[in-house]
Amino acid sequence: MEIPSVVGAGLAVIGAGIGIGMIGGRAMEAIARQPEAYGKIQTAMLIAAALIEGIGFAAIFAG
Amino acid sequence: MRKSLVRKLLAATLLCLGPVLFAKESSPEAKGPEGIKAEIKEYIDHHLQDSHSFNIASYTDDQGHEVHWGFPLPVILWDDGLKVFSSSKFHHGETVAESGGNHYMLYHNKIYRTDAEGTIDYDAEHHPTNVKPLDLSITKNVVMMLFTGLLLFWIFAGMAKTYAEHGGIPKGAAKFFEPIVLYIRDDIAIPNIGEKKYKRYLPFLLTIFFFIWFLNMFGLTPLGVNVTGNIAVTTALAVIVFLITSFTGTKDYWKHIFDPLGNAMPWYGKLIIYIILVPIEILGMFIKPFALLIRLYANMTAGHVVLMSLIGLIFIFKSWVGGPLSFGLSFAISLIEVLVALLQAYIFTMLSALYFGFASEEHDHEHESEEPVLEHL
Numbered sequence: 001m002e003i004p005s006v007v008g009a010g011l012a013v014i015g016a017g018i019g020i021g022m023i024g025g026r027a028m029e030a031i032a033r034q035p036e037a038y039g040k041i042q043t044a045m046l047i048a049a050a051l052i053e054g055i056g057f058a059a060i061f062a063g
Numbered sequence: 064m065r066k067s068l069v070r071k072l073l074a075a076t077l078l079c080l081g082p083v084l085f086a087k088e089s090s091p092e093a094k095g096p097e098g099i100k101a102e103i104k105e106y107i108d109h110h111l112q113d114s115h116s117f118n119i120a121s122y123t124d125d126q127g128h129e130v131h132w133g134f135p136l137p138v139i140l141w142d143d144g145l146k147v148f149s150s151s152k153f154h155h156g157e158t159v160a161e162s163g164g165n166h167y168m169l170y171h172n173k174i175y176r177t178d179a180e181g182t183i184d185y186d187a188e189h190h191p192t193n194v195k196p197l198d199l200s201i202t203k204n205v206v207m208m209l210f211t212g213l214l215l216f217w218i219f220a221g222m223a224k225t226y227a228e229h230g231g232i233p234k235g236a237a238k239f240f241e242p243i244v245l246y247i248r249d250d251i252a253i254p255n256i257g258e259k260k261y262k263r264y265l266p267f268l269l270t271i272f273f274f275i276w277f278l279n280m281f282g283l284t285p286l287g288v289n290v291t292g293n294i295a296v297t298t299a300l301a302v303i304v305f306l307i308t309s310f311t312g313t314k315d316y317w318k319h320i321f322d323p324l325g326n327a328m329p330w331y332g333k334l335i336i337y338i339i340l341v342p343i344e345i346l347g348m349f350i351k352p353f354a355l356l357i358r359l360y361a362n363m364t365a366g367h368v369v370l371m372s373l374i375g376l377i378f379i380f381k382s383w384v385g386g387p388l389s390f391g392l393s394f395a396i397s398l399i400e401v402l403v404a405l406l407q408a409y410i411f412t413m414l415s416a417l418y419f420g421f422a423s424e425e426h427d428h429e430h431e432s433e434e435p436v437l438e439h440l
Contacts, residue, residue: 039250043413050410054354057361 005062012059019052096379103375107368111289112172114203115150119287131155136206140167142176142196150200167196174198204296207288211277215270247272247412255416260423264416267307271300272412275359279404282363283397291407292363294356301356304415305349312422319421320344351418355411362407366400 027045031038118133135151142165152160153169159181160167167174168181175183175193184192222237233241252261252268278290290296318325321341324333373396376389 043250043254046406046410047413047417050358050414051354053362054358057357057365060365061357061361 009059009062013056016052016056016059020049023048023052099378103372103378107371107375109172110287110371111292111364111367113293113295114172115153115169115174115200116155117203117206118155119285121155129155136203137201138167138174139199139201140174140196141199142194146196168193174200203288204290204293207278207281207286207290208296211274211281211290215273215277219273243272244269251409251413251416255413255420256423257420263311263423264307264419268412268416268419271304271415272408275300275411276405276408279363279408280401282367283400283404289363289367291359292367294360297356297360300359300411301352304355304418305352308352308418308422309348311419313425315425316422320348351414355414359407359411362403366396366403370396370400 023045027041030041034041115138116131116133116135118131120133121129121131124130135149138146138148138150138152138160140146140162144163146162146165148160148162152158152162153167159177159179161179166177166179166181168177168183169175170183170191174196175191176196177183177193186192218236218240222233222235222240225234225237226232247269248261248265252265256264275291278288278296282289282291321344322333322337323340323344324336328336370393373389373393376392377385379385380388
């Protein structure tokens, strides 16, 4: 049986979602531990999230 | 105090009006659920594309006539010489336009050369085989970009004047924009590019940030434009970033690409590693701006598709549930999209600054191992 490509795209997006969730969660923990590093943590978090998001979109377009 | 409340109310009304006006554009006819779904899909596809006329709303009136609100735009073609005519000649793609002895027809928003009857020939995959003239038209997206450019120029030239008049104290619009400009300088440009060289890149970073942000925000207004969700626009922006990165690259930047190990290894050792490493580094040069263009394009397109699909729910439900549900969901997504519009402009600027930072860095050769973590973005 052939699996449609949209299923693969969906799986990739689930992965990307979990990844971004983990980044957000860990960033929260880091900020709670060191509130003075808020700015730096936020920047690093956004860059990492943006990169993972790119993979998610690539999967959607391939799917 | 009262004035600000009125303003807030006005802004809220405008935000709510967006979905309502969008909804007006579709024509709910008596069709089966499949027909309506196909029509919504076609409508969304049409919205995502660039267009030769600035169409704000169109509907079918009681007599069954199609009514279009908007204005035509100039069509400029290079096809055996320059051909310039108004897009009103196409009558929204229904008629053949004639200019200088040639006939043109719109098919899926692209202009094809046809005979006087407007026949379009198709190949086996239903792609038109007609000649496509070089299209340099002022389309809807071009109009929006020119408008945004002029608007930015007007705002910032005015701001510069108030600064000069009041001795560097922000007044009016400057009160709003000064913190943003300072944020880009102090939190994006300086940390990524460095104290010494940031001034060369700052004008570009500010321009690209406000340009993308304004275009993203215009995409949420009832004008129905989708400029940053057009892959050609984002490609052009990314190509500019790539050119700046390449042409301002220092010796160390190019050395990092073609000779990353330096004196750490004898040449015969490097040879084996470089067969793999150098092509990857060269690919990385192109992948960085490519990721930039795909990210902006995909985010904005996805936002528009989600928003318009939610509005389409009204026509799928066809009961009292549809309206409030669609309104609530699209209102919430609109608010998220306002955030995304800012976030995507920020990410684009941030990553551009990061790439410029790589390009302009001069290695302290003592600390070769302490390279930035985000080297291979």
